[in-house]
Amino acid sequence: xxxxxxxxxxxxxxxxxxxxxxxxxxxxxxxxxxxxxxxxxxxxxxxxxxxxxxxxxxxxxxxxxxxxxxxxxxxxxxxxxxxxxxxxxxxxxxxxxxxxxxxxxxxxxxxxxxxxxxxxxxxxxxxxxxxxxxxxxxxxxxxxxxxxxxxxxxxxxxxxxxxxxxxxxxxxxxxxxxxxxxxxxxx
Numbered sequence: 001x002x003x004x005x006x007x008x009x010x011x012x013x014x015x016x017x018x019x020x021x022x023x024x025x026x027x028x029x030x031x032x033x034x035x036x037x038x039x040x041x042x043x044x045x046x047x048x049x050x051x052x053x054x055x056x057x058x059x060x061x062x063x064x065x066x067x068x069x070x071x072x073x074x075x076x077x078x079x080x081x082x083x084x085x086x087x088x089x090x091x092x093x094x095x096x097x098x099x100x101x102x103x104x105x106x107x108x109x110x111x112x113x114x115x116x117x118x119x120x121x122x123x124x125x126x127x128x129x130x131x132x133x134x135x136x137x138x139x140x141x142x143x144x145x146x147x148x149x150x151x152x153x154x155x156x157x158x159x160x161x162x163x164x165x166x167x168x169x170x171x172x173x174x175x176x177x178x179x180x181x182x183x184x185x186x187x
Contacts, residue, residue, distance in 0.1 A: 005035040007175035010042035019044055022051070032179050034088065036167075039176055057160050063153040064160075067096040068122060072160045074106045075123045079130045082168035087178035094186035103186065121147035125154075126161035 015023070019041075026033045040047035058069050070092040077085035086107050094103030105113040110123050121143050129136060144154050170176070 005177050006039045012038075012041045013044050015041065015044060019047065032181050035177060035179050036084065036088070036171070039174065053163060057156070057163055062156045063150055064122075064156050067093065068119065069156075069160050070096055071106060071110070071119065071123060072126045072157060073164045074103075075110045075126050076130050076161050076164040077168055078107060078110065079127055080165065080168040080172070082164075082171050084171040084176040084178045085164060085168055087182040091182045091185035098186075100187045118147045118149070122149070122157055125157055129158060129161045130165055 023033045023037065026037065037047065037051065040050050058066070058073075062069070064072075070089050073085060073089040074093050077089060090103050090107040093106050094100045097103060102113055115123070125136075125140055125144055128140060141151075141154055144157065145151075149157070
């Protein structure tokens with residue numbers, strides 16, 4: 001299984017020039033094409049839907065910093081024990097924070113990290129949405145507002161947490177493996 005990135009036997013589709021250029025940009029900026037993109041490459045429509053949503057949530061305009069969005073990805077993925085996302089987004093937290101120990105704490109148990117009240121509120125909301133979505137109530141949103149989040153920020157927190165819950169489940173279902181390079185990044 002070492003060379004396989006997923007447990008399913010799905011042949012890659014013929015990719016458009018735009019997608020080939022996107023993969024080349026990944027290689028240029030990251031030094032690799034993330035295996036999650038290669039996993040989706042059997043169906044360019046699904047790949048594009050995934051990348052469009054990911055890029056909007058993680059790189060688009062938001063009241064949340066890139067680090068905060070990566071912290072949500074890691075907290076949710078930690079609850080779900082998603083090997084792929086913990087390796088990939090743990091590396092992003094290490095890189096964006098400039099603190100390898102912080103990145104490791106986030107992967108293992110975000111509550112062990114030295115977090116601001118704002119970050120704690122954000123991550124506790126993301127975890128509750130992961131574990132008990134039917135129990136989210138107005139008091140949970142009020143806690144986020146008291147921590148300084150706008151209603152748009154709350155939407156972004158919820159959308160990021162929900163996206164990673166979906167991604168974690170797909171990664172688990174297909175036994176998606178992270179790129180080896182993630183393990184050595186930002187250490």
